[in-house]
Amino acid sequence: MVDTRPFLPVSSHAGSDPTGPSENRRKPMKLQLSIFFVLLTVGFFAALLTSNNGSDNGFVKENEHGSLASPSSEKQLRPVSRGPAVGVSEKSNRLFAKDNENQLAYPWNNSMLSWQRTAFHFQPEKNWMNDPNGPLFYKGWYHFFYQYNPHAAVWGDIVWGHAVSKDLIHWLHLPLAMVADQWYDKNGVWTGSATILPDGKVVMLYTGSTTENVQVQNLAYPADHSDPLLINWVKYSGNPVLVPPPGILDKDFRDPTTAWLTSEGKWRITIGSKINKTGIALVYDTKDFINYELLDGILHAVPGTGMWECVDFFPVSKTEENGLDTSVNGPSVKHVVKASLDDDRHDYYSIGTYHEKNGTWIPDEPKIDVGIGLRYDYGIYYAAKTFYDQNKNRRVLWGWIGESDSEAADMQKGWASVQSIPRTILFDKKTGTHLLQWPVEEIESLRLKSYEFNQVKVQAGSVVPLDVGPATQLDIIAEFEIDNEALEKTTGSNVTFSCSSSGGTVERGALGPFGLLVLADDSLSEQTPVYFYIAKGSDGKLKTFFCNDQSRSSVASDVNKQIYGNLVPVLEGEKLSLRVLVDHSIVESFAQGGRTVITSRVYPTKAIYGAAKLFLFNNATEASVSASLRIWQMNSAFIRPYPNDKESQ
């Protein structure tokens, strides 16, 4: 009954109108209503159709890349953190915990906060720092660049800071090397690496975040190659030299590596990325650092690992105790691929073989492939990068150590983050699967007074104070021997142990935990244990774990209280050995010569200044241990601006 002639004029007398004048008034309304219905119907159907198209696009995308609706089908590669899913923030702080009397809400005063600043670890004078960039040795100086926020103690507005040192320990701050002054790095002058050419010149490749937030690679070089301090840098006028290739998204393309030579005499670099959830490393060849060819294949990929940031690729000698230039290859050489996983903020490495012809790499042990196996450091440690130090023929590793306190504290104290002490990297010949990291020997120049303790017996369930004077700047080398009888007598069990899911040092086993309590006050109300835990399997085999327990490191409630650590291989005939660097709010611990390393940030409120002490402890139930130690007081490195340099950072 609806009139479907929408375009008849409302008050026409021209059309047939048999109903006469009395119906004239109803006809216009009928027409209006008809038009209205038709338009309404058409409109609704049109909207229905177009909305389906729009939503289809969204659905297709999700289904391709992993359905949102079936989290149960996600394969868990590692234990899920006790994160937001259980109402606990990533820092594992308890929500609204008022019942625990030991929790102090906001104890931070300036005295506590200023104590946190380190004495001999690299950090700028103030504000935020993250990734190490472009480390190199040039004309007598070690250079260090870093991601820096000139404006605040949180990440943002990133530019390149710069410092130099003669010995990797005593650093002098220089002016900012690069700032965000081009369209291709306006939204961030991000991480990059240096390559030293055969003629001694330096080129730097780095990632820029453009004005459109696309990640691109840029070339920069020193303005004056005869300046040993490399103060001024020039960006290549034709930047960017690389943009995301087809199939790679705008925000998944960053952190180019140092280049190495191929057998064809070209330079080769790798850049981390991802495809869906598979972390990958792209490979490019270049002759001039300006024009690049993307290799058909990729260096390597590991499904499920997500975005690979700060990829590093380098050779290690299977036989010699020295480092190798990045271009070295040969039968007695293995290659390491390392990636920083954006998903879990940890650095992973794997040892394998590099196939030069097609630019691929295969891990020796696929079970401990990149991202699913070994980590450089089981604590707070990220974005690490190595360089070949041609001065001393060694490969040196830098790593960014963030804060694990609240940003409120960071903003109050005016700074955030430090770098680890640079570490030498060597292939561990004894295990064949691990790398060994060790603080560079130059750190020993900071050693002052030393204390020696021989065969100190620590009974099961006891604590022994070590009188070393002030205990906030220490270099500790220790060896532990565990009571053999207890090792043999103890019955094994099938219970699996892990540092992070254990109860920390209050969880007593037959053969552990035992080790050191650093940054502990006399009453042990605050303490940071660095320790071993030996677990005996039901097959009688021993497994040694190396852990760092932050759960009682501070009575403050807004700091990380997790327990870090991992298995450490201990070979037949080896004693348990430990080295610990204590430097105010950072503790770096090395087990078995650097086979397993843990770095943590510690923020005590009481165990600071003269109140911080050092103890041996043994909380095992059955075994006694004996410990021999050498402990040094450590001097400050007096890190400061380069003399006569008016600009401070």
Added chain:
Amino acid sequence: MKNLIVIIFAFLVCQANAFRPILLLGNQNLIERTCKQTPFYDLCIWSLKSNPESRDASVKKLAQIMVDSLKTKATETLDLIDELLQDGLALDPEMQKALTSCAERYNVIIRGDVPEINEALKTGDYKFAAKGANDAAIEANSCEIEFPTKSPLTDMNKVVHDVSVVAASIVKIIQTKFSF
């Protein structure tokens, strides 16, 4: 005839209402699926749906909407704290101390965490978005436990905490499940 027209009209209007859920279903589904991956589903749904920009939004935009909500809630809480502090005569010293340090924490959320999250979302370095969101939750929590007895901010602290956690969860979805 007129009655018939009226009936048909009414019928079409009902049909229109029946169509509406389908019209919005496309993006509603994305919002629901996203919120299911967060520990505070209802809060997530409410925060996103009450913002008209969520209608055709990508997951990344949903994260940004959540961060805007965080900023709004944090600013409201800070305003309340300032009001309470101005009522100085009625406050005991412990309450005053707690409120002052809460004000500092909320300043950090608004001037430190939120800009950090926004820059990270914009440039694609998502781990810093997660860091800022997680920190906001810590700051809200830390404020709440300042008060030795009854906190005047419990409800608001809880909202800010929960919104931060939801934001962090959405960032995690972007990082681990999506390509952008």
